[in-house]
Amino acid sequence: MSRILFFLLLVLLVWIWFFKRPSMRRDKPAPPREPEPERMVTCAHCRLRLPEGEAIAAEDGLFFCCPEHRDEHAAHG
Ligand SMILES: [Zn+2]
Secondary structure, eight states, X not given: OHHHHHHXXXXXXXXXXXXXXXXXXXXXXXXXOOSSOOOEEEBTTTOOEEETTXXXXXXXXXXXXXXXXXXXXXXTO
C-alpha cells in the first residue's frame, strides 16, 4: 500500500512544483514596444538630439533639426 502513498506524494510534489513555477508556461508575448529604436542624430547647428526620421539630412552627411538650421549652417560654412 505504500506505493499508493508514494504515488500520491509524487503527484502532490509535482502539483506544488507546477504552481510554484513563475508564469513561464504561458507563452505570453512581450509587451509591444517601439518596433525599432530609431537612431538618434544631433543637429549639427544647435546640437539638438532628435530621431533620424525627423531630422533633415544634408548632402555632407550632417543632420539638422529644421531647414533653417541646415541653411544657416550652410551659410556659415
Ligand atoms: Zn538645430
